[in-house]
């Protein structure tokens with residue numbers, strides 16, 4: 001249903017405590033079902049690289065999203081193993097933006113820059129899919145940093161900066177305004193298009209995608 005609605009990427013959640021968890025034995029069937037319409041992305045939280053690779057191989061995934069506190073070295077190893085990697089950062093305050101930038105500088109230095117960074121809300125005790133947005137002040141600071149970084153990038157020739165994915169509490173009603181404000185490469189949503197925890201609402205998914213395209 002989400003693929004039919006036109007989602008570019010669809011997450012397959014391999015985080016057992018999540019209400020969106022997909023048992024590994026079901027993942028390959030889901031990946032096959034959306035093939036040709038959407039790209040499937042395996043979502044992991046603080047799992048060893050060997051486990052990420054094993055689950056991804058079994059499911060037929062080539063894109064993985066690391067949504068915990070994974071070190072850049074994990075990203076390097078996954079890239080070396082042929083994976084496209086998204087690394088998520090949960091931003092609770094301005095200092096979290098500094099930590100994300102320091103992580104990215106180190107990653108770049110060791111040849112581990114992820115294809116994309118995903119920014120999400122920080123909610124203590126919850127890794128993601130919280131339905132909470134990044135706070136307004138933090139988002140303002142992030143937009144300012146990203147705008148400066150984009151200007152600097154035009155005058156330098158570093159390796160390409162990671163693409164930017166915005167997540168956290170997005171809904172069909174809020175996403176267009178946030179796309180205009182943040183100008184992300186992609187947006188990501190879980191709770192905001194569900195009728196109950198873990199159950200996607202087809203109408204809300206379509207409304208969300210239409211809102212993104214109009215943003």
Ligand SMILES: O=C(O)c1ccccc1NCC(=O)[C@H](O)[C@H](O)COP(=O)(O)O
Pocket residue numbers: 011013015018019020043045067120127128129130131132133167168169170188189190191192
């Ligand atoms: O969705 C989950 O249950 C989840 C659990 C643990 C780590 C990450 C998780 N989701 C990852 C995502 O990329 C969500 O789309 C993102 O956190 C935004 O969620 P929401 O605020 O509910 O839209």
